[in-house]
Amino acid sequence: MNTENPLISWEGPLRSEVGGCFPGERAVFRGHDLHASLRDADWLDLYLFGITGRRHTPEQIEVLHAIWVNTSYPDARLWNNRVAALAGSARSTGSLALAAALATSEAAIYGRQIDIAVADFLERAQGRIEAGENLENVIREELQRNRSIGGYGRPVARNAADERIGPILDVATRYGLADGKYVRLAFAVEAILLNGRWRMRMNYAALAVALALDIGLSPQECYLFGFPTFLAGMVPCYIEATQRPQQATLPLRCSSIHYEGPKHRSW
Structure with a gap:
């Protein structure tokens, strides 16, 4: 060298x-x-082998499939699906539409960037608990430092349970993978947050990452595994937009906008 x-x-x-x-x-x-x-090989099995260099059991693959399937929402109002739909409305190609939509899926608050934050917190919290620390103290310190904990709370339906958790947990239970140390920790964190003044529920990201960590994925591997998670919901949004008249996805006439900025200017 x-x-x-x-x-x-x-x-x-x-x-x-x-x-x-x-x-x-x-x-x-x-x-x-x-x-x-x-x-x-199953495609997800091959994809994970490419990420980790390790093969996974059929049971693990089924659980990881469930994590993907149960957040595939074909709703063009969602931020990343909207990009795919608007690209279709502009008559862009499918590849460009999906590439742009996947890029916006990196959102730090509710996109894939949160996976690394969740994995980092769960690993640190687990290490401190195993060293004899109190979980509630760990949570308080985390909230004082960052004001939030990745995987808890939800920008929409703030007080409702995340509808994806039940189906994914059912699959994990069926295959004997619902009782790993990180899954138990994720629920223990939720219990403390709900019983305290924070009133934050676990969202999909916390359970998805906890299951992936218990299966043996590293934080970076969790992130790369989760990269295509939203893809199945994007394609229908793109296709439907191409079936409408051009630019007919989320149109808004100028007269519907209440504008208080500078008046018309010559350039």
């Missing part, structure tokens, strides 16, 4: 340990022949 210029050591042919394509012969995916040992 050239310490003065590390790029020199990487000059030349691309070296990779994750795989390669050999046209007319084979494709290698993390050391396995894609068209031989992996050709019957």
Whole structure:
């Protein structure tokens, strides 16, 4: 390794340990022949293998599938689906529409960025509990520092239970994966927040990340696993927008806007 210029050591042919394509012969995916040992793999199983380098049990895959399926909402009023729908209304291509919608799914408050925050908090809290600290004190310190805890509270339906938690928990229970230490911790945090003055319920992100952590995913792996979560709900929004007249998705006439800014100016 050239310490003065590390790029020199990487000059030349691309070296990779994750795989390669050999046209007319084979494709290698993390050391396995894609068209031989992996050709019957479930797509999510393959996706996770690409992320983690590890294979997962059928039970784990079913639970992770449930996390994806139960938040696939084809509602164009949702912020990321709206992007897909507006792109369809403008007659953009499907790839551009979905790429833009997935990019906006990175929202820090209710998008995929929250997954890393949830995983970070649960791992830190679990470590402190195992070291003998009181969970309520851990929560108080977290709220004093950040004013919120990722995975708790919800911008909409603030006082209602998250409708996704029950179905996902049912699947996890069916496959014996509903009682891991992070799932128990997630519910313990909710109990303290509800019984205290904060009145915050667990939302989908806390349970999804807790299940993923119990399955063995790291915080970064949780984030990458969750990246396509909303995708299935985006496509119908895009398609429906293309079936309306052009620009007929969420149109608003100028006379409906109460404007108090500067008057008309010449440029």
